[in-house]
Amino acid sequence: MSPLLQTFANGSALGYRSRGAAAGTAFESIATATVGSGGVASVTFSSIPSTYKHLQIRAIAKYNYTVALDFSNVMLVFNSDTSSSYSYHTLLGRGTSVDVGSASSQSKGVVQTFMPTNAGGDDNNVYGGTVIDILDYADTNKYKTVRGLGGYDRNSSGRISLNSVSWQKTDAITSIQISPDTTDGWVQYSHFALYGIKSA
Amino acid sequence: MPATYEPIATTTLGSSASSVTFSSIPGTYTDLILVVNGTSTATNGNEMQFNGDTGNNYSFTLLYGTGSAAVSSRNSNISFAYAGRTNTNQSVSITQIMNYANTTTYKTVLTRASSNGDIVMGNVSTWRSTSAITSLVYAGATFNSGTVFTLYGIKAA
Numbered sequence: 001m002s003p004l005l006q007t008f009a010n011g012s013a014l015g016y017r018s019r020g021a022a023a024g025t026a027f028e029s030i031a032t033a034t035v036g037s038g039g040v041a042s043v044t045f046s047s048i049p050s051t052y053k054h055l056q057i058r059a060i061a062k063y064n065y066t067v068a069l070d071f072s073n074v075m076l077v078f079n080s081d082t083s084s085s086y087s088y089h090t091l092l093g094r095g096t097s098v099d100v101g102s103a104s105s106q107s108k109g110v111v112q113t114f115m116p117t118n119a120g121g122d123d124n125n126v127y128g129g130t131v132i133d134i135l136d137y138a139d140t141n142k143y144k145t146v147r148g149l150g151g152y153d154r155n156s157s158g159r160i161s162l163n164s165v166s167w168q169k170t171d172a173i174t175s176i177q178i179s180p181d182t183t184d185g186w187v188q189y190s191h192f193a194l195y196g197i198k199s200a
Numbered sequence: 201m202p203a204t205y206e207p208i209a210t211t212t213l214g215s216s217a218s219s220v221t222f223s224s225i226p227g228t229y230t231d232l233i234l235v236v237n238g239t240s241t242a243t244n245g246n247e248m249q250f251n252g253d254t255g256n257n258y259s260f261t262l263l264y265g266t267g268s269a270a271v272s273s274r275n276s277n278i279s280f281a282y283a284g285r286t287n288t289n290q291s292v293s294i295t296q297i298m299n300y301a302n303t304t305t306y307k308t309v310l311t312r313a314s315s316n317g318d319i320v321m322g323n324v325s326t327w328r329s330t331s332a333i334t335s336l337v338y339a340g341a342t343f344n345s346g347t348v349f350t351l352y353g354i355k356a357a
Contacts, residue, residue, distance in 0.1 A: 027205035029357035032230075058231055058354070060298045060308055093263025093272030093322070100270075126326055129298040129308035149310055151261060151324035155276045158261030160324045189304050193230060193356035196201065 026198040028052070035190040039064045042179035043186065045194045050138035050172050052196030057134070060127040061190035063180045065117040072180035074112035074130060076146065076165065078173045082107040085168045093151075093160045108181070109165035112150035115180065118187050127190065128152035128159075137173040144173060202357055208232075210350045216241065219339035220349045227301035227332050229353030234295045236338065238347025240286040243318055246293060247280035247340035248325070250307065250333045254279055257328045264321030281325035284313035286341050291315045300333040307333060 033043045048055070063072035084105035092099040092113045101113075115128040130150030136142055144167040151160035167173075178192060179185070206229075211220050225232070236246070249258075260282040261274040275282075284293020293313040300307060309325040327333075338349060 025203040025205050027354070028201040028203050029355060030201055032356040058296075058298065058356075060305065091263065091270070093261060095261045095272055095274030098263065098270040098272045125304075125306040125328070125330060127299075127305045127308055129296065129310050129324065131296055131310060149312055149322055151310065151322075152308060153259045153261045153274065153324050153326040155259040155326065155328065158259065158274050158324060158326075160261045160263045160272070160322050162263070162322055189302075191230075191299055191302075191356075195204070195354070195356075 028196050028198070030194045030196050032193045035186050035188055037188050039185045039187045041183060041185040042177050043192045044175060044177045046175040048174050048176065052138070053136065053199035054197040055134040055137050056195045056197060057132040057176070057178070057192060058195065059130050059190070059192040061115050061192070062127045062187045063115045063117050064184040064187045066119055072115050072182060073110045074115055074150065075108040075179050075181050076111050077108050077177040078144065078167050078169070079171055079175055081169060086165060087168070088163060088165045091162045095158050109146060109167060111146055111148035111163050111165055113161040113163065114152070114159040116152045116154055123154055126152055126154040134173065140170050140172055142170060143168045204355045206353050208351045208353050210348065213343055213345050213347045215345050216342050218342050219337050221335065221337045222351050223335040225334050225336070227334070228355065229301070230299060230356040231354045232297040232300050233352040233354065234297070234338065235350045235352070236284060236293045236347065238286065239288055239290055239344045240341035241288070241344060242341065243287040243315070244285065244341035245282060246284045246286060246338065248283040248295065248309065249280050249337045250327050250329070251331055251335055253329065258325060260323055260325035262321060262323040264319045266319050280340070281309050281327055282311065282323050283309065283325070283338065284311045285315040285319065285321060286343065287315050287318045289316040289318070297333065303330050303332055306330065
């Protein structure tokens with residue numbers, strides 16, 4: 001697989017264009033949480049400003065559970081609302097089969113069907129990845145729509161999922177809690193970053 | 201709030217090519233995003249390798265819709281990460297390389313691809329290495345002239 005073209009981040013090659021400055025970009029980092037030793041039950045972003053059009057959460061994470069074949073959903077709670085205001089759909093690839101699912105009147109929203117566990121062996125270094133978009137999060141005229149792409153592959157098995165969540169509230173989102181669907185929490189080195197995307 | 205999502209490098213093919221390399225990738229971002237927009241001479245799954253590692257240190261799981269069925273498949277101990285798909289129709293693959301510079305975890309790679317006239321798909325790959333990613337090769341097809349490869353960096357606060 002010998003490359004026919006090569007580009008360099010320092011701009012030293014032909015056929016390459018570099019723009020070093022981020023000035024003017026509509027994508028901004030709002031907050032980051034990195035889980036320390038001992039883990040945490042959940043991660044919460046609070047006091048989210050309403051000055052953006054959309055939010056994006058980007059994360060790598062692992063569920064604090066030691067059974068290899070047990071995996072956890074990723075759950076979102078907005079504004080501490082655990083009433084039955086969430087519905088979701090999932091499309092899940094297991095590597096050998098495809099599952100679909102949905103639920104309504106839920107107390108949390110599922111944005112990724114699975115994350116890996118810390119079951120030992122290779123699992124120690126495998127973290128699931130997810131990218132979650134929260135659209136028009138500050139619009140007080142709409143229910144909120146969330147979409148997620150996430151998964152992991154630990155060589156012996158893998159999961160990839162596409163999800164959507166509806167939070168049936170018109171409130172602007174000012175806080176987001178991210179947790180597994182049990183109380184076992186996230187392990188050390190799990191990393192969650194919240195970004196805001198502006199509109200013109 | 202600090203602005204981010206910076207273009208690191210762009211390659212637009214002036215003639216067909218079987219691979220594109222991004223090297224000397226700075227470790228100053230949190231995630232990388234590679235956007236590939238173009239065509240290839242045939243329908244191919246696209247491959248990605250990091251830091252010149254051609255060993256069987258990758259695995260992946262795919263989920264795709266063909267228009268008549270939903271399918272999932274996977275590979276273990278393989279020599280590349282799966283990173284989208286191209287065909288003779290204009291297609292787009294967007295690959296997220298999560299926490300690429302951390303030296304604690306294996307690297308997780310997520311891709312969404314629209315291989316138009318062919319399939320729509322999402323996939324996840326793992327590179328079983330704790331090394332920071334400093335270069336990547338994108339291959340697996342003969343990409344046609346005009347195909348654009350853009351690498352972005354996103355930095356968390």
